[in-house]
Amino acid sequence: MLWVRLLLEAAFRLGPPLLYAALGETFAERSGIINIGIEGLMLTGAFLGFIGTFSTGSYLVGLGSAVAGALVLGLAFAFLTITVRANQIVVGAALNIFSLGITGFFFRTSYGGLTTVRAISIETLPLLPIPLLSDIPFLGPVLFQQSLLVYLALLLVPLSFFIIHRTALGLAIQAVGEYPRAADTAGINVYRIRYLCTLIGAVLAGIGGAFLSIAHTGTFIENMTAGRGFIALAVVILGRWNPYGVLIGALTFGASFALQLRLQTAGTQVPYQFLQALPYIVTILAVTAFRSRIAAPKALAVPYTG
């Protein structure tokens, strides 16, 4: 039972980066934009979040830098894909390559060396146990002894659901993602909605990345996102573009990361590389098993020509 509790706790620590990124991507995809650049946005967020916190000692500055960096890149993505109608996959891939280069470059030139990397670290974001609730047996430590960023991520789930499914804005987002021509005719500004959703996606991916460095590891390593942005894409598919589904998906993957880490330290006979590959194999199986054709927004990845 302790083992299960520890695993769940870890899932709630490892799930939020995916949850942030996947919730953001849900907004983007609901409006018809697929941004595979969220891997790069997360990496940028992880880097700026860490550097901001490391150099000022303030988590808020770190988080602010991560959001600002993600916004700039998100704006570039939005401009190229929405205004200029460039292919979304291509621009996203370019963003990933760029982010890998620029974060690696600045990390090495400012804090590392050409071949060696100096180990620098910060205190991770403090845990903030919620009084009373954290005393609940089993659930308490899992749910209510986490950092502020975990609570925020969990709160974003119902909030996102409410926005997408219960507000006029959400209706507009869905209309733009399903049938932009009709939305346009009905007086909705397709471009504006898509810009908004892309930027929401970018900001949340940036926060998700910052979570990795400032709330989870307390350090930055080159390419530390290691495909989490791509897994977030899979989480959106698994969650059927629904925030609650996305929550379940993100926690499942958080648990699979946690399980992988626990098995590694538990010293099983399985070679550690197989365990490391586990979350990626699970992702393949998951997107394969959950046929997603029906649920996908119809105008996904199709540029709109108004």
Add this chain to the structure above:
Amino acid sequence: MSGLTVRASKPFALSALSHPWSQLLWDGLVLPALAVGSGLVVGGIILQLAGYQALPAFSAMFTGAFGTVLSLSTTLLRATPLILAGLGMAIAFRCSMWNIGAEGQLYAGAIAATFVGVRLEGWPPLLAVPTVLLAAFAAGACWGFIPGILRVRLGASEVVTSIMLNYVGIYLTSYLVTGPMREPGGTFPQSSPLAAAARLPRVVRDVLAPILNGLGFDVQLPNLRLHIGILIAIGTAIILHFLLFRTTLGYQIRAVGYNPVAARHAGISQGRTVVLAMLISGGMAGLAGGIEITGPINRLLQGFSPGYGYEAIAVALMAHNTPLGILLSGLVFGALRSGAEFMQLRASIPVVLVFMIQGLVILFIMGYAARRLLRTGG
């Protein structure tokens, strides 16, 4: 279309050759040159901001790319896997299959090449080298087949599955060189070296020098690391050009990518075409991995690829997915990498700068291509 299928946009028109010459010149040369220039300028600004002298850095980069015979050799050496994998990406992209999995396919090819290559002691090289490269192609094709068949049969996004297989390929390599394929008695995580017969001949030592000596010239030539992989890359580019523009399969690949509905009405099997495109695509990336093993590296190492598989995407896109154009864009990115490696030695600037510039180049290409689009109102 649904799921994560991405409709082909303007740059992926049915045939690049149907454009008027002026536009071909613009799209094929002027735009990429402008984009590379802009990428370098922005890269230079970032270098300055980071406290480096951009001009001496770029001068070192140029020297490292083109300055000496040795650097030219390194440029071609780096261009070889980029061209081969880039060709593979172009085939998939033409079919609107977003194969982001070249890195994993490259590792799969390298594993197969090593597995076969260490066992061919005593074979004649003329037989050993093709056998090894064929194994590499086949393994890459298998790796590419998975996202293809999952897409066709189960509608799984090839973007996600192909990327995930990158990680699987990299970890598999890591497992093999620390486990079953580790050099017996060795201390490093690496395989045994390839049999001599399975190694690619070097251009100068094994090809040029014997010819010149045979003709009666007595010249001392530098023993460059450049191997005949570059000739294989040029050859396959020509073959794939014909495949894409002169064969039925090539037509089907382009048709499915350009307009899947029309292709279906024309009686083209979308599933079969997609799977074939992914087989060729993955196979080419696998071949790139095999060439790296039989050429410069000669044994399997963890993380031997500095990201060729990701760079290959940029290589294909810069050439608008035209096989012959990829010869040029592969050369440009090969020069960039070779120059950056020299720059790291000379000016202590991390070689990862290359990725930043490549990302910028693609973003600029997309931006510039679009300016015309905006002017004509789409």
